Amino acid sequence: MQRFGxxxxxxxxxxxxxxxxxxxxxxxxxxDDATTVSELVLVGAKEAGAAGAKAATPIREIPQxxxxxxxxxxxxxxxxTLEDLMTQVPGITITGISPESPAYxxxxxxxxAYLLDGVAGIGYPxxxxxxxxxxxxxxxxxxxxxxxxxxxxxxxxxxxxxxxxEDFQASGSxxxxxxxxxxxxxxxxxxxxxxxxxxxxxxxxxQDQDMFYDVAHKRRAIVYGALAYDLAPQTTLTVGGHxxxxxxxxxxxxxxxxTGGLLxxxxxxxxxxxxxxxxxxxxxxxxELAHEFTGGWRIRATAQTAQQExxxxxxxxxxxxxxxxxxxxxQIAYSGENFTRQNxxxxxxxxxxxxxxxxxxxLIGADYQTKDNxxxxxxxxxxxxxxxxxxxxxVPEPFYGNNGGGRSEVEQYGVYGNARLRPFDNTIxxxxxxxxxxxxxxxxxxxxxxxxxxxxxxxxxxxSTYKVEHEFTPYLGVVHDLNENWSIYASYAxxxxxxxxxxxxxxFLDPIIGEQLEAxxxxxxxxxxxxxxxxVYRINxxxxxxxxxxxxxxxxxxxxVLSKGVELEAxxxxxxxxxxxxxxxYNKNEYETDVNNGGKPFTxxxxxxxxxxxxxxxxxxxxxxxFDVGAGLNAFGETVGGTMPIAVRxxxxxxxxxxxxxxxxxxxxxRLSVNNLFDEVYYARISGVGRGNYYGEPRSVAVSIxxxx
Numbered sequence: 030m031q032r033f034g035x036x037x038x039x040x041x042x043x044x045x046x047x048x049x050x051x052x053x054x055x056x057x058x059x060x061d062d063a064t065t066v067s068e069l070v071l072v073g074a075k076e077a078g079a080a081g082a083k084a085a086t087p088i089r090e091i092p093q094x095x096x097x098x099x100x101x102x103x104x105x106x107x108x109x110t111l112e113d114l115m116t117q118v119p120g121i122t123i124t125g126i127s128p129e130s131p132a133y134x135x136x137x138x139x140x141x142a143y144l145l146d147g148v149a150g151i152g153y154p155x156x157x158x159x160x161x162x163x164x165x166x167x168x169x170x171x172x173x174x175x176x177x178x179x180x181x182x183x184x185x186x187x188x189x190x191x192x193x194x195e196d197f198q199a200s201g202s203x204x205x206x207x208x209x210x211x212x213x214x215x216x217x218x219x220x221x222x223x224x225x226x227x228x229x230x231x232x233x234x235x236q237d238q239d240m241f242y243d244v245a246h247k248r249r250a251i252v253y254g255a256l257a258y259d260l261a262p263q264t265t266l267t268v269g270g271h272x273x274x275x276x277x278x279x280x281x282x283x284x285x286x287x288t289g290g291l292l293x294x295x296x297x298x299x300x301x302x303x304x305x306x307x308x309x310x311x312x313x314x315x316x317e318l319a320h321e322f323t324g325g326w327r328i329r330a331t332a333q334t335a336q337q338e339x340x341x342x343x344x345x346x347x348x349x350x351x352x353x354x355x356x357x358x359x360q361i362a363y364s365g366e367n368f369t370r371q372n373x374x375x376x377x378x379x380x381x382x383x384x385x386x387x388x389x390x391x392l393i394g395a396d397y398q399t400k401d402n403x404x405x406x407x408x409x410x411x412x413x414x415x416x417x418x419x420x421x422x423x424v425p426e427p428f429y430g431n432n433g434g435g436r437s438e439v440e441q442y443g444v445y446g447n448a449r450l451r452p453f454d455n456t457i458x459x460x461x462x463x464x465x466x467x468x469x470x471x472x473x474x475x476x477x478x479x480x481x482x483x484x485x486x487x488x489x490x491x492x493s494t495y496k497v498e499h500e501f502t503p504y505l506g507v508v509h510d511l512n513e514n515w516s517i518y519a520s521y522a523x524x525x526x527x528x529x530x531x532x533x534x535x536x537f538l539d540p541i542i543g544e545q546l547e548a549x550x551x552x553x554x555x556x557x558x559x560x561x562x563x564x565v566y567r568i569n570x571x572x573x574x575x576x577x578x579x580x581x582x583x584x585x586x587x588x589x590v591l592s593k594g595v596e597l598e599a600x601x602x603x604x605x606x607x608x609x610x611x612x613x614x615y616n617k618n619e620y621e622t623d624v625n626n627g628g629k630p631f632t633x634x635x636x637x638x639x640x641x642x643x644x645x646x647x648x649x650x651x652x653x654x655x656f657d658v659g660a661g662l663n664a665f666g667e668t669v670g671g672t673m674p675i676a677v678r679x680x681x682x683x684x685x686x687x688x689x690x691x692x693x694x695x696x697x698x699x700r701l702s703v704n705n706l707f708d709e710v711y712y713a714r715i716s717g718v719g720r721g722n723y724y725g726e727p728r729s730v731a732v733s734i735x736x737x738x
Contacts, residue, residue: 119612206731326380433475671717
């Protein structure tokens with residue numbers, strides 16, 4: 030764990046804040062990205078891309094649902110982590126047993142496709158992303174395999190890094206909030222040579238906080254840097270990376286009752302030990318070479334490498350359902366060490382051609398990703414007993430050596446392409462596809478250790494490998510402009526998800542295929558500052574593994590899941606001073622064909638109805654000039670976790686947030702934020718009666734000061 034050394038987070042945070050505040054002034058906050066919804070700018074003026082397209086593409090021309098959350102909203106709502114941000118994205122439900130490894134659900138499925146600057150990886154390369162180093166996040170809902178390779182039908186998350194700017198700018202902020210929550214950030218960018226050929230950016234953040242539940246504490250330090258150098262007027266090399274040292278608050282949530290239902294205990298209840306600890310150290314580096322040819326063609330090649338070292342040691346509740354009268358359950362002790370290395374590479378060529386008197390856009394590319402993981406661990410399943418209604422957290426800390434572990438090696442690569450054709454006036458037809466290869470090898474081994482059975486030497490078992498070869502996923506979309514404001518669209522896309530079950534012949538089952546049909550309407554108003562969209566979709570996920578009725582212990586690919594729904598969204602500005610982001614989603618999903626679950630809901634933890642809205646109004650005249658007021662509302666329908674009828678149920682609930690800012694002058698803004706304004710008591714995440722149920726945060730208050738130049 031010493032490979033990266035130790036960060037003195039407080040010094041780094043103070044240093045970057047000082048750099049931002051000593052710049053001698055502040056620039057006005059950039060306009061919210063919602064005001065530029067007609068283009069998804071990925072990495073600046075020279076290179077651009079999108080969640081739904083590798084090249085700069087108006088959202089109105091993308092025949093799928095896309096949501097963008099940019100800097101202004103990140104700052105106003107204190108969206109410090111990706112989880113904070115995704116909580117605000119329409120159609121997204123957050124679940125997951127680990128507090129710092131959330132799963133984001135869309136259209137009934139879990140999102141597993143992550144991209145950085147449009148470059149796919151195998152998951153996110155590290156722990157929960159800190160938003161200080163990202164300019165914006167683009168969320169594509171629905172099929173995303175064209176640029177992501179293997180993926181569920183849920184969608185993809187594209188995190189767009191901050192890049193060096195041509196003009197000097199600097200900013201810094203400090204925040205203090207409930208439960209001793211302190212955060213400091215700094216961001217400096219600009220030219221490093223008088224010619225402007227070399228530009229740099231340095232970003233840093235440090236956050237230290239207690240949690241609203243007992244004992245737990247969290248600390249994060251991150252530093253990011255990037256350099257961009259113009260090798261020639263049309264050629265730019267960009268290199269950069271970040272390092273993050275993260276110590277999260279480690280627990281696995283609360284159990285439910287043995288008969289079903291969520292516990293009604295204090296929100297401060299913590300069922301771990303006071304020595305629980307978890308530390309990750311992430312290092313990510315990237316290099317990008319971009320060149321623009323005469324005639325508008327562009328080539329971009331990006332390489333990225335990342336590694337994470339993780340250490341965790343904690344006590345937690347296993348499958349610990351309790352009765353209302355007997356709150357005792359087993360506590361498990363665990364320690365582990367984990368090392369992960371990821372690499373990714375992407376190269377693509379894009380441009381326009383004139384054919385039959387019209388201009389058409391073409392893109393071809395190839396990508397390659399690997400992910401290697403090695404872990405060792407120790408677990409004691411009957412370590413202690415804990416009473417969930419009166420927990421004692423100062424239990425003795427165990428000391429045993431690791432007695433098991435495992436390894437996995439994943440390799441994925443593919444070639445992709447699409448053509449955006451304009452066969453008629455006001456009509457764009459997109460034809461695309463991807464050819465994918467995938468291989469996953471795993472092995473594990475170990476002995477079992479208890480207090481009466483000390484750790485013994487152990488070795489790995491044999492490798493188990495499964496492959497997917499030259500699997501094709503098609504993409505087809507049509508967008509037609511009805512007039513200057515309104516467009517209609519329709520699209521068909523496949524997703525590809527490998528599965529490791531075997532047939533009686535010893536072969537791996539074919540991958541799970543998600544077949545998505547989506548149709549919708551998009552419109553722009555108020556000088557294209559406000560984008561409205563509406564979509565209906567139907568996803569058939571086929572080839573799911575099912576027990577072979579004629580051969581016990583083997584499987585056949587006959588299972589099917591159906592997900593269908595409606596999504597409505599409005600994002601942008603109604604006036605120069607009034608900005609709005611709002612979305613409603615309806616989803617119904619069920620097992621269409623399944624031996625054990627046919628006709629039952631597929632994902633009850635994803636609510637049928639969901640509404641999220643945020644609006645901000647900035648006063649520029651009169652007695653309130655300089656103030657801005659923001660308000661947000663998240664409303665969720667009923668959710669169910671676990672297996673019916675022994676399950677946990679969170680009734681429908683609404684959470685309201687608010688903030689008010691005051692621009693002291695052109696340099697400095699002070700903001701007061703209140704989350705969960707009415708102190709709603711609810712479970713933000715539910716999983717089942719065993720564990721993984723988390724209360725939502727009670728009412729919290731934060732005050733921040735931000736300066737920019």
